[in-house]
Amino acid sequence: MTKKNNPDELEPTKVEIMEATYHALGKHGYDSLTIQDIADEFNHSRTLLYYHYDGRDELLVDFLGYVLYEFLENLPDEKKSARAELETLVETLLPATLDEQVYRVQLAMFELRVNGPHDRDAREQYLRVDNELRDLLEDIFTRGLEAGEFAEIDPAVEAELFLSLLTGTRTRRLTVYDPDESIHMLRDAITTQIEWIAAN
Amino acid sequence: MTKKNNPDELEPTKVEIMEATYHALGKHGYDSLTIQDIADEFNHSRTLLYYHYDGRDELLVDFLGYVLYEFLENLPDEKKSARAELETLVETLLPATLDEQVYRVQLAMFELRVNGPHDRDAREQYLRVDNELRDLLEDIFTRGLEAGEFAEIDPAVEAELFLSLLTGTRTRRLTVYDPDESIHMLRDAITTQIEWIAAN
Numbered sequence: 084m085t086k087k088n089n090p091d092e093l094e095p096t097k098v099e100i101m102e103a104t105y106h107a108l109g110k111h112g113y114d115s116l117t118i119q120d121i122a123d124e125f126n127h128s129r130t131l132l133y134y135h136y137d138g139r140d141e142l143l144v145d146f147l148g149y150v151l152y153e154f155l156e157n158l159p160d161e162k163k164s165a166r167a168e169l170e171t172l173v174e175t176l177l178p179a180t181l182d183e184q185v186y187r188v189q190l191a192m193f194e195l196r197v198n199g200p201h202d203r204d205a206r207e208q209y210l211r212v213d214n215e216l217r218d219l220l221e222d223i224f225t226r227g228l229e230a231g232e233f234a235e236i237d238p239a240v241e242a243e244l245f246l247s248l249l250t251g252t253r254t255r256r257l258t259v260y261d262p263d264e265s266i267h268m269l270r271d272a273i274t275t276q277i278e279w280i281a282a283n
Numbered sequence: 284m285t286k287k288n289n290p291d292e293l294e295p296t297k298v299e300i301m302e303a304t305y306h307a308l309g310k311h312g313y314d315s316l317t318i319q320d321i322a323d324e325f326n327h328s329r330t331l332l333y334y335h336y337d338g339r340d341e342l343l344v345d346f347l348g349y350v351l352y353e354f355l356e357n358l359p360d361e362k363k364s365a366r367a368e369l370e371t372l373v374e375t376l377l378p379a380t381l382d383e384q385v386y387r388v389q390l391a392m393f394e395l396r397v398n399g400p401h402d403r404d405a406r407e408q409y410l411r412v413d414n415e416l417r418d419l420l421e422d423i424f425t426r427g428l429e430a431g432e433f434a435e436i437d438p439a440v441e442a443e444l445f446l447s448l449l450t451g452t453r454t455r456r457l458t459v460y461d462p463d464e465s466i467h468m469l470r471d472a473i474t475t476q477i478e479w480i481a482a483n
Contacts, residue, residue: 114401190400197397199458200390201314210459243472244448251451258399259410272443279479 100125100135101149104142109184113191118142143195144204150192151212155219165227166281173273176249177256179265186262193257217242233280241280248273300325300335301349304342309384313391318342343395344404350392351412365427366481373473376449377456379465386462393457417442433480441480448473
Protein backbone atom coordinates (compact mmCIF):
# COMPACT_ATOMS: atom_id res chain seq x y z
CA MET A 84 0.00 0.00 0.00
CA THR A 85 1.25 3.47 -0.81
CA LYS A 86 0.19 5.89 1.81
CA LYS A 87 2.36 8.82 2.75
CA ASN A 88 5.27 9.48 0.42
CA ASN A 89 6.05 12.95 1.62
CA PRO A 90 9.29 12.73 3.62
CA ASP A 91 8.09 15.64 5.78
CA GLU A 92 5.54 13.18 7.08
CA LEU A 93 7.92 10.23 6.96
CA GLU A 94 9.57 9.12 10.13
CA PRO A 95 13.39 9.16 10.04
CA THR A 96 13.48 5.36 9.86
CA LYS A 97 11.51 5.40 6.61
CA VAL A 98 13.88 7.97 5.13
CA GLU A 99 16.78 5.67 6.08
CA ILE A 100 15.00 2.74 4.41
CA MET A 101 14.58 4.82 1.24
CA GLU A 102 18.27 5.75 1.21
CA ALA A 103 19.22 2.10 1.75
CA THR A 104 16.96 1.16 -1.17
CA TYR A 105 18.68 3.71 -3.40
CA HIS A 106 22.09 2.23 -2.66
CA ALA A 107 20.88 -1.37 -3.02
CA LEU A 108 19.29 -0.62 -6.43
CA GLY A 109 22.49 1.12 -7.56
CA LYS A 110 24.44 -2.04 -6.70
CA HIS A 111 22.06 -4.84 -7.68
CA GLY A 112 19.52 -3.44 -10.15
CA TYR A 113 15.84 -4.34 -10.14
CA ASP A 114 15.54 -7.96 -11.21
CA SER A 115 17.74 -9.61 -8.64
CA LEU A 116 17.10 -7.15 -5.80
CA THR A 117 16.01 -8.82 -2.57
CA ILE A 118 14.80 -7.25 0.64
CA GLN A 119 18.00 -8.67 2.17
CA ASP A 120 20.05 -6.49 -0.20
CA ILE A 121 18.20 -3.48 1.15
CA ALA A 122 18.68 -4.68 4.73
CA ASP A 123 22.43 -4.92 4.02
CA GLU A 124 22.47 -1.17 3.26
CA PHE A 125 20.31 -0.34 6.28
CA ASN A 126 21.96 0.49 9.59
CA HIS A 127 19.26 -1.10 11.71
CA SER A 128 17.78 -4.56 12.13
CA ARG A 129 16.05 -6.45 9.37
CA THR A 130 13.11 -6.83 11.76
CA LEU A 131 12.65 -3.07 11.70
CA LEU A 132 12.56 -3.19 7.88
CA TYR A 133 9.90 -5.91 7.92
CA TYR A 134 7.95 -3.96 10.52
CA HIS A 135 7.48 -1.24 7.86
CA TYR A 136 7.20 -3.36 4.71
CA ASP A 137 5.78 -6.75 3.90
CA GLY A 138 7.85 -7.18 0.76
CA ARG A 139 10.17 -5.81 -1.83
CA ASP A 140 7.53 -4.65 -4.32
CA GLU A 141 5.59 -2.66 -1.72
CA LEU A 142 8.84 -1.03 -0.63
CA LEU A 143 9.77 -0.14 -4.23
CA VAL A 144 6.41 1.55 -4.83
CA ASP A 145 7.08 3.76 -1.79
CA PHE A 146 10.61 4.34 -3.05
CA LEU A 147 9.20 5.69 -6.33
CA GLY A 148 7.03 8.13 -4.36
CA TYR A 149 10.08 9.18 -2.36
CA VAL A 150 12.13 9.79 -5.53
CA LEU A 151 9.29 11.86 -7.00
CA TYR A 152 9.07 13.96 -3.84
CA GLU A 153 12.83 14.49 -3.69
CA PHE A 154 12.83 15.43 -7.37
CA LEU A 155 10.07 18.02 -6.96
CA GLU A 156 11.60 19.39 -3.74
CA ASN A 157 15.01 19.90 -5.29
CA LEU A 158 13.86 21.78 -8.37
CA PRO A 159 15.02 25.40 -8.25
CA ASP A 160 12.49 27.91 -6.91
CA GLU A 161 10.38 30.02 -9.21
CA LYS A 162 12.54 33.13 -9.41
CA LYS A 163 14.09 32.09 -12.72
CA SER A 164 12.43 32.45 -16.11
CA ALA A 165 10.01 29.74 -17.24
CA ARG A 166 12.38 28.80 -20.03
CA ALA A 167 15.30 28.37 -17.62
CA GLU A 168 13.08 26.23 -15.38
CA LEU A 169 12.11 24.05 -18.32
CA GLU A 170 15.77 23.64 -19.27
CA THR A 171 16.65 22.68 -15.69
CA LEU A 172 13.86 20.11 -15.66
CA VAL A 173 15.18 18.55 -18.88
CA GLU A 174 18.75 18.53 -17.55
CA THR A 175 17.61 16.90 -14.30
CA LEU A 176 15.56 14.17 -15.99
CA LEU A 177 17.96 13.66 -18.88
CA PRO A 178 21.58 14.46 -18.05
CA ALA A 179 23.70 14.07 -21.20
CA THR A 180 25.56 11.14 -19.61
CA LEU A 181 24.80 8.93 -16.60
CA ASP A 182 27.17 7.25 -14.19
CA GLU A 183 26.66 3.55 -13.60
CA GLN A 184 24.84 3.87 -10.27
CA VAL A 185 22.39 6.52 -11.49
CA TYR A 186 21.79 4.44 -14.64
CA ARG A 187 20.96 1.38 -12.55
CA VAL A 188 18.53 3.31 -10.34
CA GLN A 189 16.82 4.91 -13.38
CA LEU A 190 16.59 1.52 -15.08
CA ALA A 191 15.14 -0.03 -11.91
CA MET A 192 12.46 2.65 -11.75
CA PHE A 193 11.69 2.03 -15.41
CA GLU A 194 11.34 -1.70 -14.74
CA LEU A 195 8.95 -0.84 -11.93
CA ARG A 196 6.95 1.21 -14.45
CA VAL A 197 6.73 -1.76 -16.77
CA ASN A 198 5.40 -3.75 -13.83
CA GLY A 199 2.47 -1.32 -13.73
CA PRO A 200 0.08 -3.36 -15.88
CA HIS A 201 0.59 -6.31 -13.51
CA ASP A 202 0.66 -4.47 -10.16
CA ARG A 203 -2.05 -1.97 -9.29
CA ASP A 204 0.01 -0.14 -6.65
CA ALA A 205 2.94 0.36 -9.03
CA ARG A 206 0.57 1.57 -11.75
CA GLU A 207 -1.15 4.07 -9.48
CA GLN A 208 2.18 5.38 -8.25
CA TYR A 209 3.36 5.91 -11.84
CA LEU A 210 0.07 7.56 -12.76
CA ARG A 211 0.74 9.94 -9.89
CA VAL A 212 4.28 10.63 -11.20
CA ASP A 213 2.78 11.27 -14.65
CA ASN A 214 0.18 13.67 -13.24
CA GLU A 215 2.64 15.58 -11.04
CA LEU A 216 5.09 16.09 -13.90
CA ARG A 217 2.33 17.18 -16.28
CA ASP A 218 1.04 19.70 -13.72
CA LEU A 219 4.55 21.03 -13.24
CA LEU A 220 5.05 21.39 -17.01
CA GLU A 221 1.67 23.04 -17.48
CA ASP A 222 2.50 25.51 -14.73
CA ILE A 223 5.84 26.36 -16.38
CA PHE A 224 4.21 26.82 -19.80
CA THR A 225 1.41 28.97 -18.33
CA ARG A 226 3.89 31.29 -16.63
CA GLY A 227 6.09 31.43 -19.73
CA LEU A 228 3.10 32.33 -21.88
CA GLU A 229 1.94 35.04 -19.47
CA ALA A 230 5.45 36.49 -19.30
CA GLY A 231 5.70 36.55 -23.11
CA GLU A 232 8.59 34.08 -23.05
CA PHE A 233 6.75 31.49 -25.13
CA ALA A 234 4.86 31.80 -28.39
CA GLU A 235 1.12 31.12 -28.57
CA ILE A 236 0.93 27.62 -27.11
CA ASP A 237 -1.81 25.79 -25.25
CA PRO A 238 -0.07 25.05 -21.92
CA ALA A 239 -2.09 21.86 -21.29
CA VAL A 240 -1.35 20.45 -24.76
CA GLU A 241 2.31 21.47 -24.63
CA ALA A 242 2.61 19.80 -21.20
CA GLU A 243 1.30 16.48 -22.64
CA LEU A 244 3.72 16.82 -25.53
CA PHE A 245 6.75 17.44 -23.32
CA LEU A 246 5.80 14.68 -20.90
CA SER A 247 5.62 12.16 -23.76
CA LEU A 248 8.84 13.57 -25.22
CA LEU A 249 10.73 13.32 -21.92
CA THR A 250 9.31 9.85 -21.19
CA GLY A 251 10.23 8.62 -24.68
CA THR A 252 13.74 10.02 -24.50
CA ARG A 253 14.30 8.26 -21.15
CA THR A 254 12.83 5.04 -22.55
CA ARG A 255 15.14 5.13 -25.58
CA ARG A 256 18.21 6.02 -23.50
CA LEU A 257 17.63 3.26 -20.97
CA THR A 258 16.76 0.50 -23.42
CA VAL A 259 18.89 0.97 -26.54
CA TYR A 260 21.80 3.22 -25.48
CA ASP A 261 24.79 2.18 -23.40
CA PRO A 262 24.83 3.59 -19.85
CA ASP A 263 27.76 5.93 -20.60
CA GLU A 264 26.71 6.80 -24.15
CA SER A 265 25.91 10.46 -24.77
CA ILE A 266 22.35 11.17 -25.87
CA HIS A 267 23.19 14.57 -27.36
CA MET A 268 21.16 13.92 -30.55
CA LEU A 269 18.07 13.19 -28.44
CA ARG A 270 18.76 16.19 -26.24
CA ASP A 271 19.30 18.45 -29.30
CA ALA A 272 15.78 17.59 -30.47
CA ILE A 273 14.36 18.77 -27.13
CA THR A 274 16.47 21.95 -27.20
CA THR A 275 15.21 22.72 -30.71
CA GLN A 276 11.63 22.30 -29.53
CA ILE A 277 12.22 24.69 -26.61
CA GLU A 278 13.78 27.26 -28.97
CA TRP A 279 10.80 26.88 -31.25
CA ILE A 280 8.21 27.70 -28.62
CA ALA A 281 10.30 30.59 -27.28
CA ALA A 282 8.87 33.79 -28.70
CA ASN A 283 12.18 35.62 -28.69
CA MET B 284 20.82 -14.93 -32.80
CA THR B 285 18.89 -12.60 -35.05
CA LYS B 286 19.79 -13.12 -38.64
CA LYS B 287 17.23 -12.71 -41.35
CA ASN B 288 14.00 -11.02 -40.31
CA ASN B 289 12.71 -10.26 -43.76
CA PRO B 290 9.74 -12.57 -44.37
CA ASP B 291 10.57 -12.54 -48.10
CA GLU B 292 13.63 -14.50 -47.10
CA LEU B 293 11.82 -16.45 -44.38
CA GLU B 294 10.70 -19.94 -45.13
CA PRO B 295 6.94 -20.50 -44.78
CA THR B 296 7.49 -22.46 -41.55
CA LYS B 297 9.12 -19.44 -39.93
CA VAL B 298 6.22 -17.24 -40.96
CA GLU B 299 3.86 -19.77 -39.36
CA ILE B 300 5.94 -19.72 -36.19
CA MET B 301 5.72 -15.91 -36.13
CA GLU B 302 1.94 -16.01 -36.54
CA ALA B 303 1.70 -18.63 -33.77
CA THR B 304 3.80 -16.36 -31.54
CA TYR B 305 1.47 -13.43 -32.21
CA HIS B 306 -1.55 -15.45 -31.11
CA ALA B 307 0.23 -16.91 -28.08
CA LEU B 308 1.34 -13.44 -26.91
CA GLY B 309 -2.19 -12.11 -27.38
CA LYS B 310 -3.48 -14.88 -25.11
CA HIS B 311 -0.76 -15.22 -22.48
CA GLY B 312 1.28 -12.00 -22.44
CA TYR B 313 5.03 -11.85 -22.07
CA ASP B 314 5.84 -12.91 -18.51
CA SER B 315 4.20 -16.28 -18.43
CA LEU B 316 4.67 -17.16 -22.12
CA THR B 317 6.31 -20.54 -22.68
CA ILE B 318 7.53 -22.09 -25.90
CA GLN B 319 4.79 -24.68 -25.31
CA ASP B 320 2.17 -21.88 -25.56
CA ILE B 321 3.60 -21.02 -28.96
CA ALA B 322 3.67 -24.69 -29.97
CA ASP B 323 -0.04 -24.90 -29.04
CA GLU B 324 -0.79 -22.22 -31.66
CA PHE B 325 1.46 -23.86 -34.25
CA ASN B 326 0.01 -26.41 -36.66
CA HIS B 327 3.12 -28.55 -36.81
CA SER B 328 5.22 -30.51 -34.35
CA ARG B 329 6.98 -29.01 -31.39
CA THR B 330 10.16 -30.65 -32.70
CA LEU B 331 9.95 -28.46 -35.80
CA LEU B 332 9.69 -25.39 -33.53
CA TYR B 333 12.78 -26.46 -31.58
CA TYR B 334 14.59 -27.17 -34.83
CA HIS B 335 14.34 -23.43 -35.58
CA TYR B 336 14.69 -21.96 -32.08
CA ASP B 337 16.59 -22.92 -28.98
CA GLY B 338 14.37 -20.95 -26.66
CA ARG B 339 11.63 -18.47 -26.08
CA ASP B 340 13.79 -15.34 -25.87
CA GLU B 341 15.58 -16.03 -29.16
CA LEU B 342 12.20 -16.58 -30.82
CA LEU B 343 10.81 -13.33 -29.40
CA VAL B 344 13.75 -11.33 -30.77
CA ASP B 345 12.99 -12.72 -34.23
CA PHE B 346 9.31 -11.97 -33.66
CA LEU B 347 10.16 -8.32 -33.03
CA GLY B 348 12.05 -8.22 -36.34
CA TYR B 349 9.05 -9.78 -38.06
CA VAL B 350 6.65 -7.22 -36.57
CA LEU B 351 8.95 -4.39 -37.69
CA TYR B 352 9.10 -5.77 -41.22
CA GLU B 353 5.32 -6.26 -41.39
CA PHE B 354 4.82 -2.74 -40.08
CA LEU B 355 7.13 -1.18 -42.69
CA GLU B 356 5.68 -3.32 -45.49
CA ASN B 357 2.10 -2.36 -44.72
CA LEU B 358 2.62 1.38 -44.61
CA PRO B 359 0.87 3.08 -47.52
CA ASP B 360 3.04 3.80 -50.57
CA GLU B 361 4.53 7.21 -51.17
CA LYS B 362 1.87 8.71 -53.40
CA LYS B 363 0.25 10.57 -50.53
CA SER B 364 1.48 13.84 -49.09
CA ALA B 365 4.23 13.69 -46.45
CA ARG B 366 1.82 15.04 -43.87
CA ALA B 367 -0.76 12.34 -44.63
CA GLU B 368 2.00 9.72 -44.36
CA LEU B 369 3.05 11.08 -40.99
CA GLU B 370 -0.55 11.01 -39.78
CA THR B 371 -0.92 7.39 -40.95
CA LEU B 372 2.26 6.44 -39.12
CA VAL B 373 0.94 8.00 -35.89
CA GLU B 374 -2.44 6.28 -36.31
CA THR B 375 -0.74 2.91 -36.92
CA LEU B 376 1.59 3.16 -33.92
CA LEU B 377 -0.94 4.82 -31.64
CA PRO B 378 -4.56 3.96 -32.44
CA ALA B 379 -6.84 5.96 -30.13
CA THR B 380 -8.02 2.73 -28.48
CA LEU B 381 -6.63 -0.83 -28.44
CA ASP B 382 -8.45 -4.11 -28.22
CA GLU B 383 -7.25 -6.54 -25.57
CA GLN B 384 -5.21 -8.78 -27.90
CA VAL B 385 -3.37 -5.89 -29.59
CA TYR B 386 -2.72 -4.37 -26.16
CA ARG B 387 -1.18 -7.61 -24.91
CA VAL B 388 1.07 -7.93 -27.96
CA GLN B 389 2.20 -4.28 -27.71
CA LEU B 390 2.85 -4.72 -24.00
CA ALA B 391 4.83 -7.91 -24.65
CA MET B 392 7.01 -6.10 -27.19
CA PHE B 393 7.54 -3.32 -24.68
CA GLU B 394 8.58 -5.85 -22.03
CA LEU B 395 11.04 -7.27 -24.55
CA ARG B 396 12.43 -3.74 -24.98
CA VAL B 397 12.94 -3.44 -21.24
CA ASN B 398 14.85 -6.70 -21.41
CA GLY B 399 17.33 -4.94 -23.73
CA PRO B 400 19.82 -3.89 -21.06
CA HIS B 401 20.05 -7.54 -19.93
CA ASP B 402 19.96 -9.27 -23.33
CA ARG B 403 22.27 -8.13 -26.12
CA ASP B 404 20.17 -9.66 -28.94
CA ALA B 405 16.99 -7.94 -27.71
CA ARG B 406 18.87 -4.65 -27.37
CA GLU B 407 20.34 -4.84 -30.88
CA GLN B 408 16.95 -5.67 -32.34
CA TYR B 409 15.37 -2.68 -30.61
CA LEU B 410 18.22 -0.45 -31.75
CA ARG B 411 17.42 -1.60 -35.28
CA VAL B 412 13.71 -0.76 -34.77
CA ASP B 413 14.75 2.67 -33.47
CA ASN B 414 17.01 3.28 -36.47
CA GLU B 415 14.48 2.12 -39.06
CA LEU B 416 11.72 4.30 -37.62
CA ARG B 417 14.02 7.31 -37.41
CA ASP B 418 15.09 6.84 -41.05
CA LEU B 419 11.45 6.56 -42.08
CA LEU B 420 10.56 9.75 -40.20
CA GLU B 421 13.55 11.63 -41.59
CA ASP B 422 12.55 10.61 -45.09
CA ILE B 423 8.97 11.84 -44.55
CA PHE B 424 10.21 15.18 -43.13
CA THR B 425 12.70 15.65 -45.97
CA ARG B 426 10.03 15.10 -48.61
CA GLY B 427 7.57 17.33 -46.76
CA LEU B 428 10.15 20.09 -46.52
CA GLU B 429 11.03 19.83 -50.22
CA ALA B 430 7.36 19.88 -51.19
CA GLY B 431 6.77 22.98 -49.07
CA GLU B 432 4.34 21.06 -46.82
CA PHE B 433 6.39 21.67 -43.68
CA ALA B 434 7.91 24.85 -42.26
CA GLU B 435 11.68 25.24 -41.94
CA ILE B 436 12.60 22.16 -39.94
CA ASP B 437 15.77 20.10 -39.74
CA PRO B 438 14.50 16.66 -40.86
CA ALA B 439 17.09 14.73 -38.78
CA VAL B 440 16.29 16.68 -35.61
CA GLU B 441 12.52 16.49 -36.18
CA ALA B 442 12.84 12.72 -36.74
CA GLU B 443 14.57 12.30 -33.33
CA LEU B 444 11.87 14.44 -31.75
CA PHE B 445 9.00 12.45 -33.23
CA LEU B 446 10.62 9.13 -32.43
CA SER B 447 10.97 10.11 -28.76
CA LEU B 448 7.45 11.52 -28.80
CA LEU B 449 5.92 8.35 -30.30
CA THR B 450 7.98 6.10 -28.00
CA GLY B 451 6.98 8.12 -24.93
CA THR B 452 3.31 8.14 -25.87
CA ARG B 453 3.39 4.35 -26.28
CA THR B 454 5.25 3.97 -22.98
CA ARG B 455 2.69 6.10 -21.12
CA ARG B 456 -0.29 4.35 -22.75
CA LEU B 457 0.98 0.87 -21.97
CA THR B 458 2.08 1.50 -18.40
CA VAL B 459 -0.37 3.95 -16.83
CA TYR B 460 -3.49 3.83 -19.00
CA ASP B 461 -6.07 1.04 -19.06
CA PRO B 462 -6.05 -1.08 -22.24
CA ASP B 463 -9.39 0.29 -23.44
CA GLU B 464 -8.82 3.87 -22.23
CA SER B 465 -8.72 6.53 -24.95
CA ILE B 466 -5.45 8.43 -25.23
CA HIS B 467 -6.99 11.35 -27.09
CA MET B 468 -5.18 13.96 -24.93
CA LEU B 469 -1.83 12.38 -25.80
CA ARG B 470 -2.81 12.10 -29.46
CA ASP B 471 -4.01 15.74 -29.52
CA ALA B 472 -0.52 16.83 -28.47
CA ILE B 473 0.98 15.00 -31.47
CA THR B 474 -1.65 16.44 -33.83
CA THR B 475 -0.87 19.95 -32.57
CA GLN B 476 2.83 19.36 -33.23
CA ILE B 477 2.09 18.19 -36.79
CA GLU B 478 -0.07 21.26 -37.39
CA TRP B 479 2.70 23.44 -36.08
CA ILE B 480 5.33 22.18 -38.47
CA ALA B 481 2.90 22.31 -41.40
CA ALA B 482 3.61 25.48 -43.32
CA ASN B 483 0.03 25.98 -44.46
